[in-house]
Amino acid sequence: xxxxxxxxxxxxxxxxxxxxxxxxxxxxxxxxxxxxxxxxxxxxxxxxxxxxxxxxxxxxxxxxxx
Amino acid sequence: xxxxxxxxxxxxxxxxxxxxxxxxxxxxxxxxxxxxxxxxxxxxxxxxxxxxxxxxxxxxxxxxxxxxxxxxxxxxxxxxxxxxxxxxxxxxxxxxxxxxxxxxxxxxxxxxxxxxxxxxxxxxxxxxxxxxxxxxxxxxxxxxxxxxxxxxxxxxxxxxxxxxxxxxxxxxxxxxxxxxxxxxxxxxxxxxxxxxxxxxxxxxxxxxxxxxxxxxxxxxxxxxxxxxxxxxxxxxxxxxxxxxxxxxxxxxxxxxxxxxxxxxxxxxxxxxxxxxxxxxxxxxxxxxxxxxxxxxxxxxxxxxxxxxxxxxxxxxxxxxxxxxxxxxxxxxxxxxxxxxxxxxxxxxxxxxxxxxxxxxxxxxxxxxxxxxxxxxxxxxxxxxxxxxxxxx
Numbered sequence: 001x002x003x004x005x006x007x008x009x010x011x012x013x014x015x016x017x018x019x020x021x022x023x024x025x026x027x028x029x030x031x032x033x034x035x036x037x038x039x040x041x042x043x044x045x046x047x048x049x050x051x052x053x054x055x056x057x058x059x060x061x062x063x064x065x066x
Numbered sequence: 067x068x069x070x071x072x073x074x075x076x077x078x079x080x081x082x083x084x085x086x087x088x089x090x091x092x093x094x095x096x097x098x099x100x101x102x103x104x105x106x107x108x109x110x111x112x113x114x115x116x117x118x119x120x121x122x123x124x125x126x127x128x129x130x131x132x133x134x135x136x137x138x139x140x141x142x143x144x145x146x147x148x149x150x151x152x153x154x155x156x157x158x159x160x161x162x163x164x165x166x167x168x169x170x171x172x173x174x175x176x177x178x179x180x181x182x183x184x185x186x187x188x189x190x191x192x193x194x195x196x197x198x199x200x201x202x203x204x205x206x207x208x209x210x211x212x213x214x215x216x217x218x219x220x221x222x223x224x225x226x227x228x229x230x231x232x233x234x235x236x237x238x239x240x241x242x243x244x245x246x247x248x249x250x251x252x253x254x255x256x257x258x259x260x261x262x263x264x265x266x267x268x269x270x271x272x273x274x275x276x277x278x279x280x281x282x283x284x285x286x287x288x289x290x291x292x293x294x295x296x297x298x299x300x301x302x303x304x305x306x307x308x309x310x311x312x313x314x315x316x317x318x319x320x321x322x323x324x325x326x327x328x329x330x331x332x333x334x335x336x337x338x339x340x341x342x343x344x345x346x347x348x349x350x351x352x353x354x355x356x357x358x359x360x361x362x363x364x365x366x367x368x369x370x371x372x373x374x375x376x377x378x379x380x381x382x383x384x385x386x387x388x389x390x391x392x393x394x395x396x397x398x399x400x401x402x403x404x405x406x407x408x409x410x411x412x413x414x415x416x417x418x419x420x421x422x423x424x425x426x427x428x429x430x431x432x433x434x435x436x437x438x439x440x441x442x443x444x445x446x447x448x449x450x451x452x453x454x455x456x457x458x
Contacts, residue, residue: 010124012109012386013393015441016359032393032437054081054366057358057386059107059127 002046003064004053006036011060020055021048034060067167067334068093070372071156073146074172075099077107077358078339080127081365082170082372087136089373095138096164098156100145100173103195104128109358111198112222113388117230118202122195146173151316151332168372171312171323171337172365175305175356180214183301184276188283190300192219204298209233212286212296214273215303216243218387221256223300224265225389235266235294237273247385249400249422252432255414256394263390268292305356307341322354327378329368336372338365347378348448357385382447391416395437397444398422398430407452409443410436419443423451 004024013032017025023045026035041049053061070086072079075097083095099105105127114120133140141158148157149169156164177191190201201223205211211227213220216238227234245253260267268288276299277285285295307322317331318324322343325331329344337344339361343354360383367379386395401424409431411418416435421428421443428451433440446452 012388013437014359014384014386014395015437015444016384018441019444027438027441029438031435032441054084055359055362057109057362057384059125 001040001043001066002049003040003066004036004038004049005062005064006034007060007062008033010058012058014057016055016057017052017061020052021045024049025052040066067091067373069096069166070094070168070170071096071098071164071166072170072172073098073149073156074170074174074339074341075101075105075140075142076172076174076339076361077105077127078172078174078342078361078365079170080105080132081362082172082338082369083136083138084128084132085366085369086373089370089375091373093167095136096166097133097138097140098144098146098158099140099142101194102143104130104133104140104142106195107358108193111195112192112219113226115195115198116202116205116223116226125195146311149312149315149317151335154334167334169335170365170368170372171331171335171341172339172361173308173311174340176308177301178304178306180273180301180303184278186276186278186283187281188296188298189276190298192223192300192302193305201298201300205230205232208297210294210296210298211235212237212294212299214238214286214299214301216240216267216269217302217304218244218247220300220302221260222387222389223302224260225263228263228265229390233266234264235268235296236260237268237271237288239270239272241269243269246402247400248394248396248432249404249406251406251413251420252394252434255434256392258414259390259392305340307343307354309341320352324352327380328371328376329364329379330371334372336368338368342368344379347380355383357383359384382444384444391435393435393437394432395440396430396432397440398428398447400430400432404429405451410439421446421451426451428452 107125145159210233323337325344327347400422404422407421409419418434422430428446431443
C-alpha cells in the first residue's frame with residue numbers, strides 16, 4: 001500500500017495527476033489546486049499514482065510506502 | 067548493458083535514473099552533476115525562491131536517500147569535459163576517464179548573455195539556485211531593478227520584484243514580448259497586466275551600454291539614450307544548450323543534441339530535457355522544448371528506450387507561467403499562424419480559455435486562471451478544430 005501526501009502550497013494546478021489517476025486526484029473548481037480523493041488507494045491504482053507523482057511539475061505529491 | 071552514465075543531474079537526469087531502476091536495469095549507474103547542489107526544481111527560482119517563500123530544501127528533487135536506494139554513483143560538483151563515441155568514453159574535469167555502455171545526455175541549458183556583456187557586481191543571469199540566491203540578496207538591498215528580456219523568465223522576475231516592492235523597468239527589443247510562445251493575443255493581455263501592476267515596460271528598446279563604479283553596475287543606457295540608474299540588472303534574453311563538451315564526439319549537434327524520434331543520438335546514446343532536439347514523430351520536424359513537464363516525460367521515454375522499449379516520443383507539451391494573481395497554462399504549441407477561438411470567458415480575464423487552430427486542427431489550448439477547464443480542453447489538441455474556428 002502507499003499513502004499519499006499532497007502539498008497544496010506547492011501545487012500549480014497542472015492537472016497531470018488527474019489525467020494519470022482520476023480515481024485518486026481531482027482539482028478544485030476555482031483555482032485548480034489538487035484535491036485528494038483517497039489517501040490510501042487500493043494497490044491496483046498504485047502504478048497510476050506513481051505516474052501522477054512523477055509527472056507532477058511542482059513536487060506536490062509525496063508517496064509513503066506503508 | 068553493464069554501465070550507464072547519466073550526464074546532468076537535474077530533472078531529466080534524475081528522472082532517467084529513477085526510470086532505469088524501475089525498469090529493472092541492474093547494472094552500474096553513474097551520474098555526473100556539474101553543480102554543487104543535488105538536483106533541484108527550477109520553476110520556483112524566479113518566483114517563490116526569489117521572493118523568499120521557498121528555500122533550497124523546499125525545491126530538492128529527490129530525498130537524500132535516493133542515490134543510495136537507487137545504487138547511484140553520484141559525482142557532485144564534477145563536470146564532463148569530453149565525450150568520444152568511438153571509444154565510448156567520457157573525460158571528467160578531474161582527469162578521470164569513464165567508459166560507458168549507455169549514455170544519457172541531460173546537460174540542459176545556460177543563460178544566453180548579451181553581446182559583449184561585462185562582468186559586474188549586480189549584473190546577473192538566472193539559471194541556478196546560486197543565481198537566485200545572489201539576485202535575491204541584491205534585491206533586498208535596493209529599490210530599483212532593470213530586467214533585460216521580457217520572455218517568461220523576465221516577466222516572472224518582474225512580477226516577483228513588483229510584489230517585493232521594487233520599482234521595475236523591463237526592456238525588450240520586441241513590440242510584443244512572449245508572442246512567440248503564447249501568440250499576440252495573449253501576449254498583449256500579459257503586457258497590459260504588467261503595466262497595470264506598475265512595471266515600466268520599454269518595448270522596442272535594447273541596451274546600449276552599462277555604467278559601473280568599482281566593478282558595481284550603477285546604470286544602463288538604452289538605444290534611445292534613456293539612462294536608467296540601477297544597482298541590479300538581470301539579463302533574461304534566452305538560453306543556450308550545453309553541448310560544447312560534445313563537440314568532436316561524433317554526435318550531431320544543432321541547437322542541442324540531435325536525436326531521432328526515440329530520443330536516440332547514436333547507438334546506446336540518448337538525450338532528454340532542455341538539451342535534446344528530437345524528431346517529432348507526428349510533425350516531422352526537429353524540436354527542442356524548454357518546459358518542466360517535458361524534461362520529465364522525455365527522460366522517462368529515453369530511459370526506457372535505452373533498455374530497448376522502442377517508443378516514439380510524441381508528447382502533449384505543457385507549460386505554465388505565474389505572475390501576480392494570474393496563471394497561464396498551455397497544452398500543445400501555439401502556431402505562429404493561427405486562428406484563435408475563445409472557448410470560455412474573455413481574453414486576459416480570469417476564467418478565459420482559447421483554442422489555437424491551424425489548418426483545421428487544434429494545435430494548442432490556453433487558459434488564464436482556468437485550471438480545471440484547460441485540463442479538460444487539452445483533449446482537443448490534435449483533433450479537428452471546432453467549426454467556428456474553421457470558418458472564422
